[in-house]
Amino acid sequence: MTRKAPDQISAERLAGQVSAAAVVHGDGTLIEDPAVYAPLVINDRKISDVTETVCGYAEQPAPMWWYAAITVSSLAALMAAIFIPYLIITGVGVWGLNNQVDWAWDITNFVFWIGIGHAGTLISAILCLLKQKWRTAVNRSAEAMTIFAVICAGIFPGIHVGRVWFAWMLFPIPNSNAIWPNFRSPLLWDVFAVSTYATVSLLFWYMGMIPDLATLRDRAQRRLLSGKQMPFLLLLPTGHTLHIKWINIDKIRAFVYGLLALGWRFSSRHWHRYEAAYLILAGISTPLVLSVHSIVSFDFATSVLPGWHTTIFPPYFVAGAIFGGFAMVLLLLIPFRALLPNFSDLLTLRHLENMAKILLVTGMMVGFAYGMEFFIAWYGGNEFEWKVFINNRANPAKAPYWWAYWTMITCNVLSPQLFWFRALRQNPWVIWLVSLAVTVGMWFERFVIIVTSLHRAWLPGEWHMFWPTWVDILTFVGSCGIFLTLFLLFAKFLPMFAMAEVKAVMPEADPHGDAGPSHGHDPVYAVEGGPGGPGGIHPGGHAEKKGDDHG
Amino acid sequence: MTMAERQPKAGSWARDIAMVLGTYIPGFARPPARFVTEQGKPVHGIVAEFDNVVKVYHAAEKVRDAGFKRWDLYSPFPIHGVEEAMGFKRTSLPIFVAAIGFCGAGLGLLFQYWVSASAYPLVVQGKPFGAWEPFVPIMFELGVLPSAFAALFGMLMLNGLPRYHHPLLSREQFLRSSDDRFFICIEAEDPAFDAERIRSLLESAGAESVDLVEDDA
Numbered sequence: 168m169t170r171k172a173p174d175q176i177s178a179e180r181l182a183g184q185v186s187a188a189a190v191v192h193g194d195g196t197l198i199e200d201p202a203v204y205a206p207l208v209i210n211d212r213k214i215s216d217v218t219e220t221v222c223g224y225a226e227q228p229a230p231m232w233w234y235a236a237i238t239v240s241s242l243a244a245l246m247a248a249i250f251i252p253y254l255i256i257t258g259v260g261v262w263g264l265n266n267q268v269d270w271a272w273d274i275t276n277f278v279f280w281i282g283i284g285h286a287g288t289l290i291s292a293i294l295c296l297l298k299q300k301w302r303t304a305v306n307r308s309a310e311a312m313t314i315f316a317v318i319c320a321g322i323f324p325g326i327h328v329g330r331v332w333f334a335w336m337l338f339p340i341p342n343s344n345a346i347w348p349n350f351r352s353p354l355l356w357d358v359f360a361v362s363t364y365a366t367v368s369l370l371f372w373y374m375g376m377i378p379d380l381a382t383l384r385d386r387a388q389r390r391l392l393s394g395k396q397m398p399f400l401l402l403l404p405t406g407h408t409l410h411i412k413w414i415n416i417d418k419i420r421a422f423v424y425g426l427l428a429l430g431w432r433f434s435s436r437h438w439h440r441y442e443a444a445y446l447i448l449a450g451i452s453t454p455l456v457l458s459v460h461s462i463v464s465f466d467f468a469t470s471v472l473p474g475w476h477t478t479i480f481p482p483y484f485v486a487g488a489i490f491g492g493f494a495m496v497l498l499l500l501i502p503f504r505a506l507l508p509n510f511s512d513l514l515t516l517r518h519l520e521n522m523a524k525i526l527l528v529t530g531m532m533v534g535f536a537y538g539m540e541f542f543i544a545w546y547g548g549n550e551f552e553w554k555v556f557i558n559n560r561a562n563p564a565k566a567p568y569w570w571a572y573w574t575m576i577t578c579n580v581l582s583p584q585l586f587w588f589r590a591l592r593q594n595p596w597v598i599w600l601v602s603l604a605v606t607v608g609m610w611f612e613r614f615v616i617i618v619t620s621l622h623r624a625w626l627p628g629e630w631h632m633f634w635p636t637w638v639d640i641l642t643f644v645g646s647c648g649i650f651l652t653l654f655l656l657f658a659k660f661l662p663m664f665a666m667a668e669v670k671a672v673m674p675e676a677d678p679h680g681d682a683g684p685s686h687g688h689d690p691v692y693a694v695e696g697g698p699g700g701p702g703g704i705h706p707g708g709h710a711e712k713k714g715d716d717h718g
Numbered sequence: 719m720t721m722a723e724r725q726p727k728a729g730s731w732a733r734d735i736a737m738v739l740g741t742y743i744p745g746f747a748r749p750p751a752r753f754v755t756e757q758g759k760p761v762h763g764i765v766a767e768f769d770n771v772v773k774v775y776h777a778a779e780k781v782r783d784a785g786f787k788r789w790d791l792y793s794p795f796p797i798h799g800v801e802e803a804m805g806f807k808r809t810s811l812p813i814f815v816a817a818i819g820f821c822g823a824g825l826g827l828l829f830q831y832w833v834s835a836s837a838y839p840l841v842v843q844g845k846p847f848g849a850w851e852p853f854v855p856i857m858f859e860l861g862v863l864p865s866a867f868a869a870l871f872g873m874l875m876l877n878g879l880p881r882y883h884h885p886l887l888s889r890e891q892f893l894r895s896s897d898d899r900f901f902i903c904i905e906a907e908d909p910a911f912d913a914e915r916i917r918s919l920l921e922s923a924g925a926e927s928v929d930l931v932e933d934d935a
Binding site for chain 2: 349356
């Protein structure tokens with residue numbers, strides 16, 4: 168398709184060839200004309216509105232639903248606090264493991280959580296290298312999600328070893344027995360990969376937050392200097408707010424955020440090195456994230472077990488991780504978008520649509536991998552491998568875990584196919600439900616890989632079913648609780664959007680444009696008498712002309 | 719605003735080092751200020767406020783062309799192309815990070831080789847003890863890990879951070895640089911510092927306000 172210049176589009180529209188409504192619909196970001204970039208921030212927001220909106224989430228008293236949500240999630244997290252010590256005191260026999268199936272929910276949960284983390288790194292690093300500006304709407308919360316998912320992931324390998332007090336032997340630490348770990352084992356590579364990944368993700372997340380923490384510090388400091396401190400309000404379960412006068416919340420904010428911001432003062436010379444460091448971190452995180460899940464897949468692929476011993480595992484696991492991670496990003500952010508004020512100005516329908524497209528693509532990759540596994544099992548001519556796929560997984564008449572396999576196929580391969588339809592991939596409800604299905608499906612994928620491959624070995628005498636006990640189930644519920652609690656705390660106390668990055672991709676930030684404090688609309692995409700409504704939709708107010716290079 | 723010039727050695731290495739020591743290490747006295755206000759307070763510099771990025775970008779070009787060296791532009795986000803407008807060199811951070819990263823990877827390889835071939839040789843599938851191929855994943859991870867630390871802490875170190883206080887941060891108006899305002903500050907340490915000349919330069923560049931900043935550090 169040839170690219171149209173905006174004035175040509177304007178002329179066509181004036182001549183009645185293109186209706187304005189055909190160009191813009193939804194919230195104004197679903198522009199179908201490929202010659203025009205969709206606005207990244209809508210509703211005529213200025214740079215100061217971004218500060219006000221994002222800092223508002225951290226500064227205003229938390230809404231009632233936040234208290235309700237954190238009550239539920241911290242009660243769930245309590246399950247982990249009860250059942251992990253119970254496991255350690257009693258022994259791994261409290262799980263449903265047996266001699267045949269010695270890895271089950273523990274490693275399923277580990278791979279599930281570590282995979283979820285990968286979308287955060289993908290958004291912050293790979294999309295940064297690819298200069299995808301829309302990532303600025305989601306990168307901060309996705310990075311936070313990465314950290315919290317890796318925390319949940321780290322729990323399970325730690326506790327599954329049984330005698331947890333020997334877990335330090337995972338690391339190459341000199342000891343009195345002069346024993347060293349085996350550097351030729353993928354399990355040891357995994358220790359290094361996951362701990363490096365956790366550390367690098369934390370550094371990346373923290374570095375990205377330094378300027379935004381400085382913004383929160385400066386706002387508190389300005390209120391202190393001008394004598395307009397915010398009151399410290401506590402919402403009571405009765406619905407009343409309690410004003411605690413002896414707590415000067417802005418003083419605490421200026422101190423804590425000030426400490427975390429390390430004295431950042433928005434200097435351009437600092438920004439220059441900061442951007443260099445950001446690019447370096449993005450550059451090293453990209454191969455890192457690919458290596459981490461490849462190495463996780465080596466835990467299985469280097470074994471000789473039919474169903475695990477597959478060369479397709481590394482790319483298959485990486486695609487699955489990105490798939491599951493994006494689903495979790497959407498699962499978390501769509502409710503926040505509905506509940507927090509002005510969230511949808513920064514996270515637009517276009518952003519959701521982009522992520523839905525990524526779900527579709529990665530879902531197809533995962534579906535292709537499922538197909539290839541099957542094909543190779545047949546084509547490879549290994550009888551045992553073929554039996555694993557047919558008799559242990561797919562055939563409902565013979566495989567006791569057929570329901571797990573078909574749940575996986577339905578959720579991961581079939582449900583994203585809805586996104587072929589534009590109306591469905593632009594509907595937040597549909598996206599949320601598909602994300603939920605994908606999250607469930609990705610958990611089942613790991614369960615299928617681990618349990619259905621293990622539960623029947625070479626001899627029928629070695630066949631044994633795995634059923635989870637309530638300790639298995641409640642420990643997993645506990646890890647979900649830890650994850651959600653941490654995310655809710657993040658949403659309340661830290662900047663949920665990368666403010667500096669969002670501002671940098673706004674038209675006002677272009678030093679070569681004609682932007683001023685009162686930037687005008689691009690008349691081409693203004694809808695006269697169109698669906699304005701409350702909130703004032705100004706479609707295309709920030710639409711950028713393609714070809715303008717302001718990176 | 720009369721200023722008494724006391725120390726003519728601005729821009730010299732000795733003065734810079736003394737300045738850094740005095741700023742970051744308690745117990746070291748900084749050299750006396752070059753300029754003081756009528757009240758005798760040391761002067762940090764002159765700060766100008768701008769209300770949009772286009773003005774501040776062109777102002778930066780003017781300040782660069784006027785030959786100033788000790789000055790900075792403050793903006794709520796990194797401005798695209800500001801390196802050129804301000805005329806400073808690319809940072810050497812990538813070289814530093816690369817050096818640390820390759821050292822980490824190299825030491826990681828040597829460590830694995832030492833453990834596997836010398837300290838605790840373990841027969842695994844009859845493979846040679848010192849084969850390098852299985853060491854690649856951990857070698858890579860041990861290259862990435864120190865690189866990430868070097869990128870973050872190297873960036874902070876070159877920026878002179880963390881820093882407890884800075885004279886500009888005492889000004890309520892300057893704190894808007896983290897919201898939606900832009901500032902240019904020309905420091906008194908600049909050898910070409912001349913208050914009247916700077917004021918007229920910044921005002922002609924479209925500054926909203928031009929103020930003297932006292933050094934209260």
